Amino acid sequence: MDILLIHLFNALLYASVLFLIAGGLSLIYGVMRIVNLAHGNLFALGAFITASAVGQWFAGSTSVWLYLLLPLGALGAAAIGAILEPTLLRPFYRRPEEYQLLVTFGILMILEDVMRFVWGPYPVSATTLFEQMGSMTVGDWIYPRYNLLVIAIGGLAAIFLWAFIYRTNFGILLRATSQDMRRASALGVNVNLVYVEAFTIGCFMAGLGGAIIVPSQSAVLGMGVDALVLSFIVVVVGGLGSLEGALVGAVIVGLLRETAISLFPELELAVLYLIAALVLLVRPAGLFGRAT
Amino acid sequence: MVGLGAGMAHAQEKPKGTIPDKPFKIGHMTFFTGAGAVLGEPMYKGNLLAADEINEKGGLLGKRKIEILKADEAAGTDANTKEMRRLKLSEKIDMFMGITSSGNTPALGPVAEELKLLTIFVDGCTDFLFDKAVPNPRYIFRITNIQSADGSTCALGVAMTWPDIKKVAHIHPDYSYGRNCFDHFSIVTKKVLPRAENVSEAWPKLFSTDFTPHITKTLGAKPDLLVTSLWGGDYVAFYKQALQHGLFTKMKVATTLALGSAPQSIGKDHPDGVLSGVHSNYHFTYPGGNRWPLNKTFVEKYHAKFNEYPNFQAEGAYTATYVLKTAVEKANKLMGGWPDDDAIISQIEGMMIPGPGGYVYIRPDNHQGYKDAITGFSKQVAEYPFPILDPTRIITIPIRNITAPPGWPKGEPTSTYTWIDQTWPTVKTA
Incomplete structure (x- = not known):
């Protein structure tokens, strides 16, 4: 029985x-209709910022206050997002989609080089946070407590985001803009402001993902592109533009990967693409996608 | 034997004939971006250090300064072959060097042959290159040990250290290197540890960072030994997660490349006593002290210039540059003037040269470099902020013991595999 619980933790850790x-990617697409290819590297940026704060600036410290550095990566990614949207993306909204893809892909490459320039080619670690929480026993098993913190933060983020979008005034403006940008604008919604805020929140989420996972892994070059591909699988499964879809998609991907690794190790690489292909065949807009 | 570096430099004889003072251009392609840069950067730096040393003395034959043109291997195999053509045809490079990935040497090797481009691959060590892709090389060479040596070295290290191992689990990155390590570890254990059996396999994607499911699976199989060929950032993430799952206390762990990719990226938290592979090539602490002066001066100079310690790629590229220098000088002595490529190639074939890591022999039939394989056990010491190979327990294996000899027919999956399978005796068990 214990082993099932461990497998569940593993799957939820990955899903969080x-x-x-993917939630950030989907939110940005839902509101702005932009497929942000740079999104993966905002995740990586969050990881690198938190890793250098914990592992380099405060290296050697074992204070519990170090945990307050976790959100730093998220704030850093959000700040970059708040600059990118008005300066580099806004001029392209009236152009065809290819332009936006090219611009966001360009940003992806630039961010990758910036990270290499700042942090060099070697992995940057922030293990103190991971080690300090130690491990707990689950039956015969030893399991890192930090992983549960990651799952908790992922879950809380989902709840906050839901409340934010469905229970606040700003959420109403966001959904209105997402449904009909022109009409919202005609009714007096400051669409530019909504866009920059949505983009910043999306980047914050990506940065938070990088920041909370980096203590148990380490920040490496190329991690952003990998994350981007995986989050595309999630949004294909869940439906692009839908937050519920991102949540369900992430859980499905987490569970499937866990099952494949333990039962069919050779399928680990293929299984995620297989499920994406299957969903595309049966429901091309994704499980929660709106057909347009 | 021709001296290398400052440690063994001897007075340079005056070259014969007239030597042009045109720079000697080397196109150096390796990973400068992406997760592979952890190996690519040190490779470039090793080439750069050797070139600077040579240039300080006036260049090749005292006249031709080495000029290095960088190219990023991360562009992808197709783009890499185009870039190799461009470097030769537009930039007029005299020589090509570098390459990290085993996916790239089999694609670039035939192109170099077609372009008649003198090439020393530093890594990209797949057996496939000289077994299948270019079975009769003329212009291309490779300096670091052949890939199959890694799995074999690891398996022999295990057999020597933990002969009672019965249940073995594997975690390997799912690409040619991981597959090759698994194959050769398995065929060697079949011969030397016939009672050992595989109880678990996991094949994470290359450049993964979450290994919790693979660790859970491994722990569930309750093996005596875990064998892994994870490297770079993958290994860093793996061992940190494995520590928090108590994996290192529940089984022995043997690796092929753990301390090989970037020695300084492994932390103080890494446990001692892990069989820690260095790609069966080189770790900067061996041979240590002044036991092999070439290594002492190489490590000192490298550290002074780049503020880090060299890995096996740095040692490979450094030695490759001196292979070139030595061949050019020998050819000049015979013929005078600047030697043509044919003369340089004839001098590289069969060359044996001391590098920082030991003697390297370039076999004339397959143009592959051979040096005795090493592995060892991780140990934290006061002098370094990261683990090194325990200097009291280094394992060295004569390379001829673990690689198919000249004249052995090409085999599947590798010549070395069929050679081990058909010629090694099986150890008798009581």
Whole structure:
């Protein structure tokens, strides 16, 4: 029985981080109709910022206050997002989609080089946070407590985001803009402001994903592209533009990966693409997608 | 034997004939971006250090300064072959060097042959290159040990250290290197540890960072030994997660490349006593002290220039540059003037040269470099902020013991595999 619980933790751990990345990607698409290819590297940026704060600036410290550095990566990614949207993306909204893809892909490459320039080619670690919480026993098993913190943060983020979008005034403006940008604008909604805020929140989520997972992994070059591909699988399964979809998609991907690794190790790489292909065949808009 | 570096430099003889003072251009392609940069950067730096040393003395034959043109291997295999053509045809490079990935040497090797481009691959060590892709090389060479040596070295290290191992679990990155390590570890254990059996396999994607499911699966199989060929950031993430799952206390762990990719990226938290592979090539602490002066001066100079310690790629690229220098000088002595590529190639074939890590022999039939394989056990010491190979327990294996010899027919999956399978005796168990 214990082993099932451990497998469930593993799957939820993976799903939590995936949800944060894919949720941000989906939110941005839902509101702005932009497929932000740079999104993966905002995740990586969050990881690098938190890793250097914990592992380099405050290296050697074992204070519990170090946990307050966790959100730093998220704030950093959000700040970059708040700059990118008005300066580089806004001029392209009236152009065809290809332009936006090219611009966001360009930003992806630039961010990758910026990270290499700042942090160099070697992995940056923030293990103190991971180690300090130690491990707990589940039956015969030893399990890192930090993983449960990651799952908790992922879950809380999902609840906050839901409340934010469905229970606040700003959420109403966000949904209105997402449904009909022109009409919202005609009714006096400051669409530019809504866009920059939505983009910033999306980047914050990606950065948070990177920041909370980096203590148990380490920040490496190329991690952003990998995350981008995985979050595309999640949004294909869940439906692009839908937050519920991102949540359900992330959980499905987490569970499937866990099952494949323990039962069919050779299928680990293929299984995620297989499920994406299957969903595309049966429900091309994704499980929660709106057909347009 | 021709000296290398400052440690063994001897007075340079005056070259014969007239030597042009045109720079000697080397196109150096390796990973400068992405997760592979952890191996690519040190490779470039090793080439750079050797070139600077040579240039300080006036260049090759005292006249031709080495000029290095960088190219990023991360562009992808197709783009890499185009870039190799461009470097030769537009930039007029005299030589090509570098390459990290085993996916790229089999694609670039035939192109280099077609372009008649003198090439020393530093890594990209797949057996496939000289077994199948270019079975009769003329212009291309490779300096670091062949890939199959990694799995074999690891298995022999295990057999020597933990001969009672019965249940073995595997975690390997799912690409050619991981598959090759698994194959050769398995065929060697079949011969030397016939009672050992595989109880678990996991094949994470290359450049993964979440290994919790693979660790759970491994722990569930209750093995005596875990074998893994994870490297770079993957290994860093793996061992940190494995520590918090108590994996290192429940089984022995043997690796092929753990301390090989970037020695300084492994932390103080890494446990001692892990069989820690260095790609069966080189770790900067061995041979230590002044036991092999070439290594002492190489490590000192590298650290002074780049503020980090060299890995096996840095050692490979450094030695490759001196292979070139030595071949050019020998050819000049015979013929005078600047030697043509044919003369340089004839001098590289069969060359044996001391590098920082030991003697390297370039076999004339397959142009592959051979040096005795090493592995060892991780140990935290006061002098370094990261684990090194325990200097009292280094394992070295004569390379001829673990690689198919000249004249052995090409085999599947590798020549070395069929050679081990058909010629090694099986250890008798009581």
